[in-house]
Amino acid sequence: MLDVTHEEWLRRAKSLDPNGAHHIDGVDEGGGGAAFAAVSPRDGQVLTQVADGGAAEVDAAVAAARRAFDSGPWPLLAPAERGRVLLRIAELLQERREEIALTVSLEMGKPITDAYQIELRAIINTFRWYGELADKLTDDSPHTAPGALALVTREPAGVVGAVVPWNFPLTLAGWKVAPALAAGCTVVLKPSENSPLSALLLGRIATEAGLPPGVLNVVNGDGPTAGRALGLHPDVDVLAFTGSTAVGRHFLRYAADSNLKRVWLELGGKSPNIVLPDAPDLDRAAATAAWGIFFNQGEMCTAPSRLLVHSSIAERVTEAVVRRARELRIGDPLDPATEMGALVGEDHLARVQDHIGTGLAEGARLLTGGARTLTDSGGSFLEPTVFDHVDPSMRLAREEIFGPVLSVLTFDDLDEAVRLANATEYGLAAGLWTSDLSTAHRVSRALRAGTVWVNCYEEGDLTVPFGGMKQSGNGRDKSAHALEKYTELKTTWIEL
Numbered sequence: 477m478l479d480v481t482h483e484e485w486l487r488r489a490k491s492l493d494p495n496g497a498h499h500i501d502g503v504d505e506g507g508g509g510a511a512f513a514a515v516s517p518r519d520g521q522v523l524t525q526v527a528d529g530g531a532a533e534v535d536a537a538v539a540a541a542r543r544a545f546d547s548g549p550w551p552l553l554a555p556a557e558r559g560r561v562l563l564r565i566a567e568l569l570q571e572r573r574e575e576i577a578l579t580v581s582l583e584m585g586k587p588i589t590d591a592y593q594i595e596l597r598a599i600i601n602t603f604r605w606y607g608e609l610a611d612k613l614t615d616d617s618p619h620t621a622p623g624a625l626a627l628v629t630r631e632p633a634g635v636v637g638a639v640v641p642w643n644f645p646l647t648l649a650g651w652k653v654a655p656a657l658a659a660g661c662t663v664v665l666k667p668s669e670n671s672p673l674s675a676l677l678l679g680r681i682a683t684e685a686g687l688p689p690g691v692l693n694v695v696n697g698d699g700p701t702a703g704r705a706l707g708l709h710p711d712v713d714v715l716a717f718t719g720s721t722a723v724g725r726h727f728l729r730y731a732a733d734s735n736l737k738r739v740w741l742e743l744g745g746k747s748p749n750i751v752l753p754d755a756p757d758l759d760r761a762a763a764t765a766a767w768g769i770f771f772n773q774g775e776m777c778t779a780p781s782r783l784l785v786h787s788s789i790a791e792r793v794t795e796a797v798v799r800r801a802r803e804l805r806i807g808d809p810l811d812p813a814t815e816m817g818a819l820v821g822e823d824h825l826a827r828v829q830d831h832i833g834t835g836l837a838e839g840a841r842l843l844t845g846g847a848r849t850l851t852d853s854g855g856s857f858l859e860p861t862v863f864d865h866v867d868p869s870m871r872l873a874r875e876e877i878f879g880p881v882l883s884v885l886t887f888d889d890l891d892e893a894v895r896l897a898n899a900t901e902y903g904l905a906a907g908l909w910t911s912d913l914s915t916a917h918r919v920s921r922a923l924r925a926g927t928v929w930v931n932c933y934e935e936g937d938l939t940v941p942f943g944g945m946k947q948s949g950n951g952r953d954k955s956a957h958a959l960e961k962y963t964e965l966k967t968t969w970i971e972l
Contacts, residue, residue, distance in 0.1 A: 478592045478812070480574065485588055485810040488578055496526030496672065498533055498696055499679035501540035502689030506533060514673060517585040517818040518809045520854035526672050529697035534664070534705035537693035541635045541662040542711050544690030551632050551660040555611035558658060562607030564685040569600045569678075576646070576677055581809045584642050584671045585818030585856065586772060588810050595646055599678075602650035602954075605938040606658040609956065620969075627968040632660030633738070634713030636962060637706040639699075639727075641719045642820050643775040643878075645671035648742075649678060651942075651953040652716045653692060659962040661714070664693045666706055670820050672696045699723060710735045714962060718742040718777075720876075721902075721947050740951035740961045742777070742943055744876040745904030747925070748897035749780035749933065752890070753789050755909035756931055762796035765882070768907070768933045770804055770860045773819050774828075774880035777948075778905040780933055782873060784896050787886045794864055794884050798844045801860035801882075806849060818855040819879060825856040828879035832861060835872040840883070841865040868899055876902070890915070894922045903945030907933045926952075 480488075496514060497504035506527035514523040527533075545551055550558070569576065577592035586595065616628040638652040645667055656663050667675035672694075679694035695702055703723075707715055707730030714737060717727050721743040731739045749768065755761045768780040785793045809817035819825045825848070832846050845861030864884040866872050872883040887893040897906055906925040910916055920928040926944040929935060936942070941952035951961050 478574075478589065480812070482808070482811040482813070485578065485812070488574075489582060489810060492575075492578060492582070494524045494579060494673045495676060496524045496696070497676070498527050498529055498537070499676055499683070499694040500533070500537045501693065502683050504680075505536070512669065514583060515821065516582045517821050517856040518582065518853070523582055523673065526669075526696050529695040529702045531701070531705040533695050533697065534702055534709060537664045537695045538635060538637075538706070538709050538711050540690035540693055541664050544688060545632070545635055545662040548662075548688050548690060550662060550688050550691045553660070555613070555658075558660065559607040559610030561686045562603050562610065562654060562657060565682050565687070566600050566603040566607060568681045568685050569596065569603065572677070572681065573600070576674060579674045579677060580645060580671070581817070583673050584645060584820050585809050587814045587817045589812050589814070590772065595644060598644070598647040599650035601938060602647070602654045606654040610658040613956070613959065623972050625970040625972055627970070629966045629968065630959075630963045631966055633962050633964050634661060635711055636661045636663045637709070637712040637715045638663055638665045639703050639706065639715070639717045639719065640665070640667055640675070642668035642671035643772060645674045646678060648718045649675055651958065652718075653678070655958040656716075656962040657687070657691065659959050661962050662691045664695060664706060664712070666695050666697065666702050669696065669698045704730065707731065708734045712737055714738045714740070716740045716951075716961060720744055724949065738961070741949035742951070742953060743904075743947060743949040744902055745777045745779070745944065745948050746782060746874065746876050746900045746902045747778055747780050747905040747907070748782045748784050748900075748923075749907035750784045750893050750897060750909065750919070751786065751789065751793055752893075752908075752910045752915070753786050754911045756911045758789060758793060759796060761909040762793045763800055764933050765793070766797045766800035769882045770801065770816055770880045771934070773816055773858075775820065775878055777876075778927070778934065779878075780905075780907050781877060781882060782897075783882055783884045784893055785884060785886055786893075787888050790884070790886045794843070794862070797882065797884075798862050801844050801862055804860050806857055806859070808853070816860065816880065818857050820856070822856055824878070825858060828858060828877055828881065831871060831875070831877045831879070831881060835863050835866075835870065835883075838870045838872070839865065839867070840870060840872055845880070868896060874900065890919065894919060898922075898924050901947045904948035905929070905944075
């Protein structure tokens with residue numbers, strides 16, 4: 477268990493000396509070139525200067541990854557050997573868990589308790605799980621006509637470009653890097669410019685764990701520059717991206733304009749959370765709805781931002797959600813008692829506030845929140861916000877806000893609930909609360925979403941795949957299915 481006081485975290489934060497250099501070909505590069513400031517959203521203070529990468533740095537990282545794949549030992553290692561290195565990465569992440577959690581909390585505003593207990597647990601378990609899986613995969617030998625032998629082998633796809641966002645900077649990096657490495661690929665990771673420091677720690681730890689030079693490279697930079705260069709690079713075989721749907725479209729264009737690399741996308745969401753009158757526990761449903769939208773400051777692609785409640789119970793459920801929103805402790809991310817920290821930065825805070833203003837202008841009713849708070853801190857803090865009287869045509873109900881803003885909509889029958897739930901361009905996740913087993917199965921099948929949680933939300937482990945439908949993307953992270961993104965199938969037909 478984490479047992480560090482607020483005062484101790486503050487002391488450690490003052491002594492933290494983050495390294496903002498790129499990590500390319502097993503060494504740190506670019507400490508003296510162009511740089512940008514890593515600013516903490518908890519107080520607006522600069523944490524360090526971060527090397528700013530462009531086409532040249534991406535070229536160097538991809539060249540290192542290409543050499544490591546074409547000529548290096550990693551793809552040729554026995555899977556069990558690769559697995560041992562991934563397990564060693566998990567061990568080192570555990571050993572430095574407090575330092576890394578502190579870095580995550582400082583750079584993107586997540587409460588330190590969540591960074592330590594959830595974010596770090598996720599990446600440690602991810603590397604451990606894929607390390608243990610690496611030598612458990614088998615190839616196929618289909619039955620053929622007499623006189624022939626057919627072999628279907630799964631081979632590493634090559635150089636993987638991974639571009640990940642800031643809301644879960646290590647969890648989402650791990651979901652891409654770990655299976656790619658387990659498959660025998662080499663990787664160039666570009667973290668968000670809002671959260672580069674934890675990803676750089678991951679790159680250095682991987683090298684320390686025994687990953688050969690060039691197998692995992694970390695390049696900083698913004699999307700239009702470094703991200704674009706990675707997406708267009710002809711020596712990148714696979715591009716895996718998590719982020720907005722708008723940016724996902726760019727990566728598809730980059731692939732079309734370069735080498736037709738495979739592009740795997742985990743994009744935005746506007747997830748519905750349906751509460752029926754026969755929910756097994758309405759108080760729990762309401763508490764979970766509040767937790768789901770306010771956890772991680774609402775900065776989650778799966779956040780249940782549309783609460784769809786049957787009209788007969790809408791008042792009771794909404795009141796419970798509002799009560800929980802008002803009880804939430806907003807505060808310094810380094811305070812272990814904080815339940816909701818800072819949004820990632822001033823620009824993002826302004827975008828969320830713009831959505832709130834539009835909701836008011838369009839006629840939705842603000843029940844609680846909606847205002848900036850803790851202004852004396854210098855940080856980017858926003859009150860948990862709940863609207864009702866939300867029409868499905870409003871921006872509040874249609875667009876991803878990526879902040880602690882909940883829209884409550886009502887329905888009168890199950891068919892209407894399903895229509896409302898599916899009335900979105902997204903299809904990442906959904907929730908359903910019911911005591912009826914038949915209803916649970918029928919509605920889950922009817923919902924166009926990659927994940928449906930019944931009588932819970934945001935539950936699961938690494939054994940189950942994660943990804944979206946419609947404009948929420950394609951492909952799957954987590955589980956053995958993730959390896960499909962980083963491998964190629966080869967058929968060998970032998971006449972006997």
